[in-house]
Amino acid sequence: MLTGKQKRFLRSQAHHLDPIFQVGKGGTNDHLIRHIEEALEVRELIKVNILNNNDDDRHEVAEELAERSGAELVQVIGKTIVLYKESKDNKQIVLPH
Numbered sequence: 001m002l003t004g005k006q007k008r009f010l011r012s013q014a015h016h017l018d019p020i021f022q023v024g025k026g027g028t029n030d031h032l033i034r035h036i037e038e039a040l041e042v043r044e045l046i047k048v049n050i051l052n053n054n055d056d057d058r059h060e061v062a063e064e065l066a067e068r069s070g071a072e073l074v075q076v077i078g079k080t081i082v083l084y085k086e087s088k089d090n091k092q093i094v095l096p097h
Contacts, residue, residue, distance in 0.1 A: 002072050002084070006095045010045060010074045013093065014082045019049035027056055028064055036069045040085040044093050050079040
């Protein structure tokens with residue numbers, strides 16, 4: 001579980017990132033989750049965009065993505081979700097204590 005200080009740090013790190021995945025009207029699926037897990041292993045911190053044609057609650061989508069990919073939900077701002085998961089082999093981000 002991330003502390004408030006760690007979440008603030010990760011939000012600042014994510015600020016300049018562009019979303020690399022989009023959740024459309026099809027919602028989340030196993031294929032999307034697998035790609036998110038792979039991207040998190042490489043990057044540790046990613047943004048996911050929810051398209052306007054998705055009618056699901058954005059907070060529920062964010063929770064589902066975080067839970068199914070084993071990631072921490074850092075932030076939901078507008079239709080953008082920020083996810084973090086520490087990489088096993090490719091650790092780049094050092095969290096403050």
